[in-house]
Every structure is written in C-alpha cells, then in structure tokens.
Amino acid sequence: MKRNILAFMAVMLMLCMSAQTSQAQLKRFSIGPYVEAGFPTGDFSTTHNPGFGVGLGADVKLIAGLTAVGSVGFDYFKGKTIDNGNTKIASAKVIPVRLGLRYQLISILYVKVEGGTANFTGDYNNGTGALVAPGLGIRLLGLDVEGKYEAWFKDGTHGFFGLKAGYNF
Structure with missing residues (x-):
C-alpha cells in the first residue's frame, strides 16, 4: 500500500516538474486538494452512515478535451449499531488511489471515469x-465540482454516491 502511494506521488512530482519547465505557459498540469461527502448505497448503507473524504488530485492534459487524472485520499464512513443495538459495525477507513480519464463535453462540463485500489485500514x-x-462534473478556472458513484470491491461491493469539490492550482 505504501509502495503504491509513494510510486503515485513520485510520478506526479516528476510530471509536475516536467510540465512546469516545458509547458509553463500552457498550464498542461494542475494539482490541488479536494473534499468529498459520501452517501452509502445498498448493503453498505445498512452498516455505515454517510461519510467524508479528503485528498490530493492531479491532472495532465493530453489532447483536445482529454485529460489524465489521478488522486490519493482518505475516506471515512462511521459504522452503525444494528440488530437492536447488539452489533456495532467498525468504521470504514479507506485510502483510495485512483487513475483515470476525463473528457470535456462542452466548455465547463466533463465526464470522468477512474479506477484503482481501495486500501481498507483499521x-x-x-x-x-x-x-x-464514474462521474460528471463542472470545472471553472481552478474550481472543480463533481457528482460521482464510487464502488469498492472487496468481500462484496461497498458503493456510495459522492459529491466532490476541489481547487486545482
């Protein structure tokens, strides 16, 4: 897990340095923080309350309208007490590492799909x-707001609808 995160950070750092030196005026690379709210669905909603996440995202413009995106973060969903108060479910603490593509439909509207690993801790x-x-969002200058559905696959599906907001420099 640490090796995946370190490798991702190293790649993003190299892309950042090369993009700034070679294409500084074109702004082909951006990086910035994000926050998100998650609303569990299916079986995940019966065991966990709505949660939140924070992280760091980056993107590199490839060709007209197409951008490579990536992020690493931390998501937290508090566990519920079920079965008339007899069973307490542990909180879900997850470190998602995502890579994907974003396609700009019109000037500020985009669609995005990401895949990666969900590292469950705790x-x-x-x-x-x-x-x-997969997600749908708007990006205006550095502000990025996205609605998405995210599913983690480990011993079943842990899915949630999310609202993500970030700012890219």
Whole structure:
C-alpha cells in the first residue's frame, strides 16, 4: 500500500516538474486538494452512515478535451449499531488511489471515469480491493465540482454516491 502511494506521488512530482519547465505557459498540469461527502448505497448503507473524504488530485492534459487524472485520499464512513443495538459495525477507513480519464463535453462540463485500489485500514474489512468511480462534473478556472458513484470491491461491493469539490492550482 505504501509502495503504491509513494510510486503515485513520485510520478506526479516528476510530471509536475516536467510540465512546469516545458509547458509553463500552457498550464498542461494542475494539482490541488479536494473534499468529498459520501452517501452509502445498498448493503453498505445498512452498516455505515454517510461519510467524508479528503485528498490530493492531479491532472495532465493530453489532447483536445482529454485529460489524465489521478488522486490519493482518505475516506471515512462511521459504522452503525444494528440488530437492536447488539452489533456495532467498525468504521470504514479507506485510502483510495485512483487513475483515470476525463473528457470535456462542452466548455465547463466533463465526464470522468477512474479506477484503482481501495486500501481498507483499521478493523473493518482490512486489506486491498479494487475500485471504479464514474462521474460528471463542472470545472471553472481552478474550481472543480463533481457528482460521482464510487464502488469498492472487496468481500462484496461497498458503493456510495459522492459529491466532490476541489481547487486545482
């Protein structure tokens, strides 16, 4: 898990340095923080409350309208007490590492699909699973707001609808 995160950070750092030196005026690379709110669906909603996430995202423009995107973050969903108060579910603490593509439909509207790994930490479902996250958003100057559905696949599906807001420099 640490190796994946370090490799991602190293690649983003190299892209940042090369993009700034070679294409500084064209702004082909951007990086910035984001926050998100998540609303569990399906079986995940019966065991967990709505959650939140924070992280760092980056993107590199490829060709007209197409951009490579990536992010690493931390998501937290508090566990519920179920079965008439007899069973307490552990909170889900997840480190998602995502890579994907974004396509600009019109001037500020885009669609995006990301895939990657969901690294579960703590007492709930410890280990690594896969993830997929399609979304639709708007980007105006550096402000990025996206609605998405994200699913983590490890011992079943842990899905949620999310609202993500970030700012890219």
